[in-house]
Amino acid sequence: MASRMNAPARTDxxxxxxxxxxxxxxxxxxxxxxxxxxxxxxxxxxLGPNGAGKTTLFSILATLRAPTEGAARVLGHDVVADRDTVxxxxxxxxxxxxxxxxxTGRDNLLLMGLFYGLPTQAARERAKxxxxxxxxxxxxxxxxxxxxGGQRRKLELARALVTDPQILFLDxxxxxxxxxxxxxxxxxxxxxxxxxxxxxxxxxxxxxxxVADRIALIDHGRIVALxxxxxxxxxxxxxVIRLQTEDNARAREWLxxxxxxxxxxxxxxxxVHADPAAVLPELLRTLPVKVQRVEVHEPSLEDVFLKLTGxxxxxxxxxxxxxxxxxxxxxx
Amino acid sequence: xxxxxxxxxxxxxxxxxLDRARLLAGLAQPLLYLFVLGAGIGxxxxxxxxDYKRYIFPGVLGLSLLFTATFAAITIVFDRQIGFFKAVLxxxxxxxxxxxxxxxxxxxxxxxxxxxxxxxxxxAGVHLGVGETFALLxxxxxxxxTFSAIGLAFAARFSSTTVFPxxxxxxxxPMFFLSGALYPLVxxxxxxQLAAHLDPVAYAVDLMRWALHGxxxxxxxxxxxxxxxxxxxxxxxxxxVFNRGEDDSSLGATKFNxxx
Numbered sequence: 001m002a003s004r005m006n007a008p009a010r011t012d013x014x015x016x017x018x019x020x021x022x023x024x025x026x027x028x029x030x031x032x033x034x035x036x037x038x039x040x041x042x043x044x045x046x047l048g049p050n051g052a053g054k055t056t057l058f059s060i061l062a063t064l065r066a067p068t069e070g071a072a073r074v075l076g077h078d079v080v081a082d083r084d085t086v087x088x089x090x091x092x093x094x095x096x097x098x099x100x101x102x103x104t105g106r107d108n109l110l111l112m113g114l115f116y117g118l119p120t121q122a123a124r125e126r127a128k129x130x131x132x133x134x135x136x137x138x139x140x141x142x143x144x145x146x147x148x149g150g151q152r153r154k155l156e157l158a159r160a161l162v163t164d165p166q167i168l169f170l171d172x173x174x175x176x177x178x179x180x181x182x183x184x185x186x187x188x189x190x191x192x193x194x195x196x197x198x199x200x201x202x203x204x205x206x207x208x209x210x211v212a213d214r215i216a217l218i219d220h221g222r223i224v225a226l227x228x229x230x231x232x233x234x235x236x237x238x239x240v241i242r243l244q245t246e247d248n249a250r251a252r253e254w255l256x257x258x259x260x261x262x263x264x265x266x267x268x269x270x271x272v273h274a275d276p277a278a279v280l281p282e283l284l285r286t287l288p289v290k291v292q293r294v295e296v297h298e299p300s301l302e303d304v305f306l307k308l309t310g311x312x313x314x315x316x317x318x319x320x321x322x323x324x325x326x327x328x329x330x331x332x
Numbered sequence: 333x334x335x336x337x338x339x340x341x342x343x344x345x346x347x348x349x350l351d352r353a354r355l356l357a358g359l360a361q362p363l364l365y366l367f368v369l370g371a372g373i374g375x376x377x378x379x380x381x382x383d384y385k386r387y388i389f390p391g392v393l394g395l396s397l398l399f400t401a402t403f404a405a406i407t408i409v410f411d412r413q414i415g416f417f418k419a420v421l422x423x424x425x426x427x428x429x430x431x432x433x434x435x436x437x438x439x440x441x442x443x444x445x446x447x448x449x450x451x452x453x454x455x456a457g458v459h460l461g462v463g464e465t466f467a468l469l470x471x472x473x474x475x476x477x478t479f480s481a482i483g484l485a486f487a488a489r490f491s492s493t494t495v496f497p498x499x500x501x502x503x504x505x506p507m508f509f510l511s512g513a514l515y516p517l518v519x520x521x522x523x524x525q526l527a528a529h530l531d532p533v534a535y536a537v538d539l540m541r542w543a544l545h546g547x548x549x550x551x552x553x554x555x556x557x558x559x560x561x562x563x564x565x566x567x568x569x570x571x572x573v574f575n576r577g578e579d580d581s582s583l584g585a586t587k588f589n590x591x592x
Contacts, residue, residue, distance in 0.1 A: 084424045098419040114339035115423040
């Protein structure tokens with residue numbers, strides 16, 4: 001069995017290259033032609049509402065599913081034809097735990113090293129180094145089930161790093177963690193990215209997406225926006241006015257009649273305007289519906305998504321930070 | 333391949349070690365057969381000129397090995413459900429290595445459980461000299477591999493652990509009863525002798541009895557060959573079943589089902 005740890009990746013190839021990717025499940029088209037290029041060393045976020053195709057695209061890149069049409073390459077290797085090469089060169093943190101809960105952290109890492117073909121001594125060394133790097137040494141000899149949520153996620157990260165991968169895939173890796181633990185986790189990930197690794201991740205937490213170099217927004221199986229967080233926000237325009245009124249339907253109607261364009265959907269009325277300060281006083285005076293609450297703010301990523309997709313990222317996103325994640329099931 | 337097998341064995345033995353208390357619990361069944369059933373029946377019967385307890389000792393060893401090995405095999409069903417194997421399946425480990433590693437690991441666990449029974453041999457009137465012990469251990473190892481292969485061949489096809497007791501009652505127990513573990517095959521009805529020829533457990537028990545008492549129903553060479561054939565055949569079958577999942581569009585990890 002091959003014992004080489006790092007695949008001989010073409011160093012000039014982009015980290016991820018996706019061309020005209022289509023995935024069908026029976027008659028359902030989960031991906032309808034996705035094109036995407038992620039550069040080496042980039043921190044790249046893939047966002048989208050549940051059922052938008054996010055998980056499908058992620059799974060294809062991580063060699064867990066095969067595409068129906070089109071091609072996907074990771075570090076220059078085709079995810080189908082060179083699957084094992086891709087697997088050796090990548091690390092992946094799943095949404096669900098992928099450690100043996102009854103074994104210690106150290107044993108988990110040792111075993112994963114063995115499964116990747118390391119000799120016992122080398123696997124032991126690697127486990128030790130990873131535990132130190134991720135500040136898990138103190139907890140290393142306790143069964144994984146006795147660790148805190150944050151420590152367990154770090155252990156998952158350590159497991160993904162056993163092969164010293166050039167690209168890391170993180171699939172909603174911090175769901176259910178409290179704010180501190182999430183911060184700790186992302187600090188580690190940023191450290192890894194700073195060393196030149198590519199990080200490709202999905203998340204439901206907006207502030208996590210902010211750390212990305214670039215964000216791709218996927219909806220209905222297509223990439224609908226791809227840019228830096230800052231550029232995406234300027235797309236929304238000057239500012240956002242949010243209104244909660246006694247009769248939102250009527251208020252929307254009135255706004256439309258007066259030449260304004262409230263965004264469709266959402267529980268509140270969202271109005272993007274180049275200069276909110278100039279228009280708001282007049283608006284509040286003349287609006288024939290009683291306004292209960294008004295809010296003006298800089299556009300957030302959430303606003304961008306609401307504007308581009310007409311819906312939020314599905315439940316979790318708007319939840320107060322730190323609430324344990326009750327995931328909305330059915331992500332395709 | 334060898335490294336993959338090794339990794340599976342290390343994983344399973346580490347988990348087995350966590351459950352080492354089970355070794356003691358696992359003693360209950362053989363001791364019950366030996367000192368309750370054996371003593372009860374043996375009170376007024378002798379078989380082939382030897383005390384009944386002494387006669388069934390190799391059979392009871394077989395019972396212990398059989399149940400431990402098949403129970404160990406069933407962990408593959410849990411492994412499909414727990415996350416750790418998601419990570420294992422995207423490691424570049426051949427599925428064949430997972431199948432073979434499972435067989436070896438199950439056999440080692442069974443062997444340990446069997447060895448725990450050996451100290452009770454003198455109480456059953458069995459004298460274990462050095463030569464007998466080595467011959468017996470060899471026969472036990474072969475039996476363990478056979479039973480482990482049988483266990484995995486079944487377990488590889490289950491997607492739920494609830495089926496296990498049913499299969500155990502419908503297949504494993506009849507194999508045990510037909511094996512001649514508890515009575516001599518020589519004096520058994522003709523149909524049972526015929527059935528025993530098709531029962532891998534019969535060869536395994538007979539070889540252990542030969543190692544211990546020097547008596548046999550099947551020629552020892554035949555017992556060796558039959559078990560080797562069963563191990564090879566069922567290992568090949570398990571590898572085939574495991575490999576089938578490889579072309580699965582999910583490639584195993586997200587929707588893990590080896591049966592497709």
